[in-house]
Amino acid sequence: MTYKVTIGLEIHAELKTNSKMFCSCKNDPDEKRPNYNICPICMAHPGTLPVANEAAIRKVIKTGLALNCEIARESKFDRKNYFYPDLPKGYQISQYDQPLCEKGFLQISDRMIGITRIHLEEDTGRLMHSAQEGRASSSADGRPDGESFSLVDYNRAGIPLMELVTEPDITSGKEAREFAQELQIILRYLDVSSADMEKGQMRVEVNISVSKTKKLGTKVEIKNLNSFRVVEKAVDFEIQRQTKLLDAGEKVVQETRGWHDKKEITFLQREKESAHDYRYFPEPDLPTLHLKEDYIIKIKSHMQELPDQKRERFEKEFGLDKDSIEFFVTNKDLSEYYEKVVSEFEEWTSEQEKAGAHVKASKLVANYLISDIKGLLVGKEFIETEFKITAENFAEFIKMIYKNEISSKVAKMVLVEMFNTGGDPSEIVLQNNWGQIKDVGELEKILKEVIEKNSKAVLEYKSGKKNALQFLVGQVMAKSRGTANPEKVSELFIKLLK
Amino acid sequence: MLSKEEVKHIADLSRLKLSEKEIELMQKDLSAVLDYFNLLKKIDTSKIKLETEKFVSTVNISHNFEDFDGLLGTRKDEAIHQSREVVEKLIQAFPDKKDDYIKVKAIL
Numbered sequence: 154m155t156y157k158v159t160i161g162l163e164i165h166a167e168l169k170t171n172s173k174m175f176c177s178c179k180n181d182p183d184e185k186r187p188n189y190n191i192c193p194i195c196m197a198h199p200g201t202l203p204v205a206n207e208a209a210i211r212k213v214i215k216t217g218l219a220l221n222c223e224i225a226r227e228s229k230f231d232r233k234n235y236f237y238p239d240l241p242k243g244y245q246i247s248q249y250d251q252p253l254c255e256k257g258f259l260q261i262s263d264r265m266i267g268i269t270r271i272h273l274e275e276d277t278g279r280l281m282h283s284a285q286e287g288r289a290s291s292s293a294d295g296r297p298d299g300e301s302f303s304l305v306d307y308n309r310a311g312i313p314l315m316e317l318v319t320e321p322d323i324t325s326g327k328e329a330r331e332f333a334q335e336l337q338i339i340l341r342y343l344d345v346s347s348a349d350m351e352k353g354q355m356r357v358e359v360n361i362s363v364s365k366t367k368k369l370g371t372k373v374e375i376k377n378l379n380s381f382r383v384v385e386k387a388v389d390f391e392i393q394r395q396t397k398l399l400d401a402g403e404k405v406v407q408e409t410r411g412w413h414d415k416k417e418i419t420f421l422q423r424e425k426e427s428a429h430d431y432r433y434f435p436e437p438d439l440p441t442l443h444l445k446e447d448y449i450i451k452i453k454s455h456m457q458e459l460p461d462q463k464r465e466r467f468e469k470e471f472g473l474d475k476d477s478i479e480f481f482v483t484n485k486d487l488s489e490y491y492e493k494v495v496s497e498f499e500e501w502t503s504e505q506e507k508a509g510a511h512v513k514a515s516k517l518v519a520n521y522l523i524s525d526i527k528g529l530l531v532g533k534e535f536i537e538t539e540f541k542i543t544a545e546n547f548a549e550f551i552k553m554i555y556k557n558e559i560s561s562k563v564a565k566m567v568l569v570e571m572f573n574t575g576g577d578p579s580e581i582v583l584q585n586n587w588g589q590i591k592d593v594g595e596l597e598k599i600l601k602e603v604i605e606k607n608s609k610a611v612l613e614y615k616s617g618k619k620n621a622l623q624f625l626v627g628q629v630m631a632k633s634r635g636t637a638n639p640e641k642v643s644e645l646f647i648k649l650l651k
Numbered sequence: 652m653l654s655k656e657e658v659k660h661i662a663d664l665s666r667l668k669l670s671e672k673e674i675e676l677m678q679k680d681l682s683a684v685l686d687y688f689n690l691l692k693k694i695d696t697s698k699i700k701l702e703t704e705k706f707v708s709t710v711n712i713s714h715n716f717e718d719f720d721g722l723l724g725t726r727k728d729e730a731i732h733q734s735r736e737v738v739e740k741l742i743q744a745f746p747d748k749k750d751d752y753i754k755v756k757a758i759l
Contacts, residue, residue, distance in 0.1 A: 170728050171728045171729060171730045172728055172729055172730040172731070177726070177729060177730060177731035178730070178731075178733060179730035179732070180730065186751070187750065187751045187752050188738070188741070188742055188751045188752065188753070189738065189751075190733070191733070191738060191741055192733045192737065192738075192741075193737070193741065196741050198741075198744075204725070204726045205724065205725045205726065206725065206726065206728050207722050207725035207726060207727060207728060208727075208728030209728070210722060210725060211722075234664075236666055237758075238753070238755045238758065280758060281752070282757065282758060300756075300757070301757040302749075302754050302755065302756060302757050303754075303755050303756070303757050303758045304749055304752035304753065304754055304755075305752060305753040305754075305755060306752055307753075430664055432664065439724070440723070440724035441724075442722065442723075442724060442725070443723065444722070448722060
């Protein structure tokens with residue numbers, strides 16, 4: 154029995170602005186001191202008034218444009234009323250019926266996911282819960298000791314928050330994860346948000362229902378998913394859970410569930426209360442935003458390159474394979490360095506006679522960055538200002554390999570040296586005597602030594618075993634510490650052992 | 652006329668505790684206000700455009716941010732450091748605190 158799975162995502166992203174949404178307090182996600190970046194406005198003291206942050210609005214519009222949305226001509230803020238300790242005003246300034254962006258879409262690997270809306274609101278403070286053990290005797294002031302309490306920090310209260318709601322077009326955990334991942338890349342490329350899920354800068358909520366019929370099933374909400382992996386697992390688990398319930402003839406209850414990572418299950422967080430009565434009404438302290446054509450055009454003209462545009466460009470300009478391209482798309486800083494290196498030898502490759510020199514050289518750079526350099530970085534972030542190899546030196550290095558001036562074995566040693574000390578590749582080769590042995594006499598000397606010490610292999614070769622030749626060449630390479638040219642050695646052996 | 656339950660519900664949403672007498676009074680008052688608005692609703696305002704920017708004056712309207720023309724009714728994204736004195740006053744105003752956090756009853 155195939156079930157229809159209907160999934161929609163609700164994603165919140167903390168915007169990377171200098172100040173908060175409605176006041177000029179610093180927006181600093183790394184501030185450790187509690188209640189440090191606060192002011193009378195974000196603390197909702199009487200008589201204060203909000204003023205909207207222009208950059209926050211611009212960032213949401215930029216995101217909407219990247220996601221093919223319609224940008225509102227007129228947009229306004231509304232009050233969402235409810236009480237909670239992390240909400241200073243007793244209402245959240247949000248957007249109800251005139252959001253900044255609507256009706257967009259994002260293409261993931263095999264489908265198009267619709268985007269219902271993207272709007273702007275303010276974030277709440279941070280609640281920390283603690284429980285104390287109760288004690289048998291009460292304290293001096295008569296109050297029982299050990300009452301559990303919660304602590305609130307308002308550094309985060311009022312920072313700009315973007316909310317994106319998708320159409321219920323998603324049908325699996327994999328698709329949900331892919332959507333969230335692609336969105337994260339886009340948000341980072343546009344410099345809209347750091348979107349780090351582990352830091353809570355991007356929060357994903359899933360709405361999922363399963364049905365046997367054309368009618369939609371009961372919607373279950375899943376919250377507190379803190380990584381892409383968990384989003385995929387939780388969705389897949391929930392599909393199974395709801396399917397099993399329906400198979401057994403039971404009903405799915407509309408509720409909010411969380412994900413238990415150790416047990417790998419979703420669990421009931423709280424019964425869905427009668428829907429909050431938020432009593433939305435237009436925020437009277439803020440004017441309607443009139444988004445003129447010029448304003449939107451200016452934003453569009455200042456947009457950074459999007460991941461898909463980069464993918465296309467990298468395929469066309471450098472002829473890289475899909476995996477390499479994806480590596481560069483997800484490692485933006487390294488990809489910018491890559492482009493610098495490639496542009497360094499552009500003049501040189503265009504002078505080369507053989508066609509495809511540029512593509513060949515570009516692929517070489519890509520391979521060394523993706524395997525060797527990535528290995529040398531050992532999981533650390535690539536920061537160009539701290540990286541010791543300049544783009545020019547890297548390009549020089551690639552030229553030497555392309556021209557066969559050094560063997561691949563030597564190349565690896567040179568790269569490590571450059572990584573650690575930042576030197577010039579030709580200098581390094583010279584200083585260490587790693588240049589390929591040019592003197593035939595010198596080479597022959599080594600070959601003769603190897604022949605003497607490996608009579609068995611020589612016999613095997615003479616009796617027709619091809620592997621024996623490779624073995625002998627390997628011995629020469631080892632003896633010369635990689636500075637011999639393998640093809641030349643091979644030729645010489647064939648000549649000597651005739 | 653609003654029912655007692657409706658009035659109680661509205662009071663709950665606003666976290667206001669009303670006595671029986673007060674609920675009765677509110678029933679009459681709120682209903683009278685709503686009746687008045689129902690009268691106002693009879694006016695045809697479909698051809699009238701509300702120009703909010705003429706009514707709202709905002710502090711810090713900036714007309715030129717970097718390359719952008721100002722978006723009327725917004726402010727430039729600048730972090731202006733709040734004086735330590737003000738922050739301390741805000742913290743002192745906390746009804747209950749622990750270190751520099753506001754302390755509240757446990758949220759389950």
